[in-house]
Amino acid sequence: MRKKGNRKPKGRFRALRLILLIGFLLTMALIFLVSTFGSQKFGPLHELLFEAAGPVQNLFARGSDALRSLKQNYVDLLSVKEENKRLTAELQECRTLSFKNREALATNTRLRKLLDFKESSDLPMVAARIIGKDPSVWFRNVIIDRGSRDGVARGMAVVNGDGIVGQVFSVSPNFSKVLLAVAPSSAMDVLLQKSRARGILKGTGSLTYELDYILKTTEVNKGDQVVTAGYGGIFPTGLPIGVVSKVVRKRRGMFQHIEVTPSVDFLTLEDLLVIEQELVIPEEKGDGLPDVP
Amino acid sequence: MFVLIFFLLGLLLIILQTTVFMINPVWNGAPDLYFILVAYLAYRHDLFRSLIVLFPLAMIFDVLSGLVLGMYPALFILGYFLLKVMSDRLPVRESFYQVPMIGVGYLLVNWLVYVCMSFAVPSMLVPWSWPIMFMRAALVVLFSFPLFRLFEFVNRRIEGKFTGFYKGRLRSGNRYRE
Numbered sequence: 113m114r115k116k117g118n119r120k121p122k123g124r125f126r127a128l129r130l131i132l133l134i135g136f137l138l139t140m141a142l143i144f145l146v147s148t149f150g151s152q153k154f155g156p157l158h159e160l161l162f163e164a165a166g167p168v169q170n171l172f173a174r175g176s177d178a179l180r181s182l183k184q185n186y187v188d189l190l191s192v193k194e195e196n197k198r199l200t201a202e203l204q205e206c207r208t209l210s211f212k213n214r215e216a217l218a219t220n221t222r223l224r225k226l227l228d229f230k231e232s233s234d235l236p237m238v239a240a241r242i243i244g245k246d247p248s249v250w251f252r253n254v255i256i257d258r259g260s261r262d263g264v265a266r267g268m269a270v271v272n273g274d275g276i277v278g279q280v281f282s283v284s285p286n287f288s289k290v291l292l293a294v295a296p297s298s299a300m301d302v303l304l305q306k307s308r309a310r311g312i313l314k315g316t317g318s319l320t321y322e323l324d325y326i327l328k329t330t331e332v333n334k335g336d337q338v339v340t341a342g343y344g345g346i347f348p349t350g351l352p353i354g355v356v357s358k359v360v361r362k363r364r365g366m367f368q369h370i371e372v373t374p375s376v377d378f379l380t381l382e383d384l385l386v387i388e389q390e391l392v393i394p395e396e397k398g399d400g401l402p403d404v405p
Numbered sequence: 406m407f408v409l410i411f412f413l414l415g416l417l418l419i420i421l422q423t424t425v426f427m428i429n430p431v432w433n434g435a436p437d438l439y440f441i442l443v444a445y446l447a448y449r450h451d452l453f454r455s456l457i458v459l460f461p462l463a464m465i466f467d468v469l470s471g472l473v474l475g476m477y478p479a480l481f482i483l484g485y486f487l488l489k490v491m492s493d494r495l496p497v498r499e500s501f502y503q504v505p506m507i508g509v510g511y512l513l514v515n516w517l518v519y520v521c522m523s524f525a526v527p528s529m530l531v532p533w534s535w536p537i538m539f540m541r542a543a544l545v546v547l548f549s550f551p552l553f554r555l556f557e558f559v560n561r562r563i564e565g566k567f568t569g570f571y572k573g574r575l576r577s578g579n580r581y582r583e
Contacts, residue, residue, distance in 0.1 A: 245427035246470045247435045249537055250519065250530045254430050255423075255469065281472065292430055297472060297529040317531030319431060379429040 225273030226383055235348060237385040238262050252295035259286040267346060269387045275352035275375040277384055294378055302353055305337040319378060321354055323370035332359050338372050407563050408457050415442050415462040423469050433537050436544035443481055444507040445556045447488035472529055484514045508546040
């Protein structure tokens with residue numbers, strides 16, 4: 113309810129307001145009538161007014177847009193630092209995740225290869241991981257995390273998905289030392305898969321083997337596969353060892369000089385399998401050499 | 406305390422050498438950190454304590470590396486005595502000259518042991534290579550600077566601790582004020 117005030121509007125103002133209201137209503141009614149029943153023609157006067165108002169409108173619209181843009185830029189600038197921080201952290205996270213994924217993929221591939229190899233063979237095997245490497249330049253050994261408690265014994269063959277890696281040299285309850293096949297003191301009985309010629313494969317200390325005792329009369333070519341012969345019972349027959357990479361027939365001597373590239377990548381060795389087969393190893397010799405077939 | 410701490414330091418160096426510094430099983434660029442410890446002990450410490458530290462470390466190294474047992478004790482002891490004699494007899498007692506002498510000693514000791522072993526077990530060794538051995542000697546020299554600083558720091562801490570303990574018990578010398 114409206115309270116009655118002490119101050120009353122004066123009579124002439126009241127009349128003026130009434131006139132204004134009536135005038136407004138009449139104008140609206142006129143506009144309505146004209147727009148409804150009129151000719152609707154956009155005349156020269158309209159055009160003139162339109163042309164006069166357009167630039168002003170345009171000016172204001174542009175100004176307003178510029179101001180809005182400026183304000184938006186300022187607001188963006190305020191938030192961009194936070195955004196930058198967030199995105200950098202996100203990128204770092206993504207990179208770490210990507211690296212982990214790549215690592216997991218590589219591990220998966222490696223382990224799958226090992227598993228395939230293990231499944232393809234009916235020999236008992238124990239998986240092992242390299243935990244240390246011989247830092248000397250004169251020997252080539254690695255230390256694995258499996259020992260006599262896991263069934264590993266001296267002389268057992270060590271392989272991975274690509275072929276022969278070496279032979280167990282010494283064992284403690286939980287760890288073993290593996291003499292790599294590329295070590296100069298390593299020697300294996302092997303066969304050239306194509307010609308079935310038998311020879312002795314020796315390590316050189318570098319990433320190649322030397323295949324000895326192959327007669328000059330034997331046909332040997334670059335790319336020939338070399339596999340284990342299986343004599344002596346240490347290495348199972350037919351395991352891949354490498355590929356012939358160089359053949360030299362010297363004038364003198366009965367044998368060829370053959371270089372073999374290992375099938376195993378010794379630079380990226382990580383996971384191995386120890387073939388747990390019963391071995392009859394004679395008493396250790398004084399020189400500490402492993403028994404070769 | 407000295408023996409225990411330096412033994413643990415040596416053990417850490419051996420573990421680093423056989424794991425972190427060995428990128429792959431046929432890697433030749435791993436620095437022989439053990440020789441730096443041998444050199445440090447030869448230059449700075451007495452025979453008795455040094456041998457107590459070095460002997461078990463040499464045996465551990467023997468187990469982890471190589472095929473011929475006794476090779477590393479020979480390398481350690483020979484290296485120790487060679488550097489000791491060099492530092493005592495030669496007029497090169499400044500650290501500036503001592504560090505390159507480690508490299509020379511390293512080459513000499515390795516060559517001597519290699520020659521002996523090539524007679525004893527000729528087919529077991531990777532052929533000697535001077536470029537590789539020079540590179541390894543250079544690595545030993547390079548790593549000597551930070552490791553000598555580390556050993557000195559540790560040694561000072563050990564000595565400081567004991568000195569502090571004795572200092573507390575020292576008398577002033579003024580009998581009348583006590």
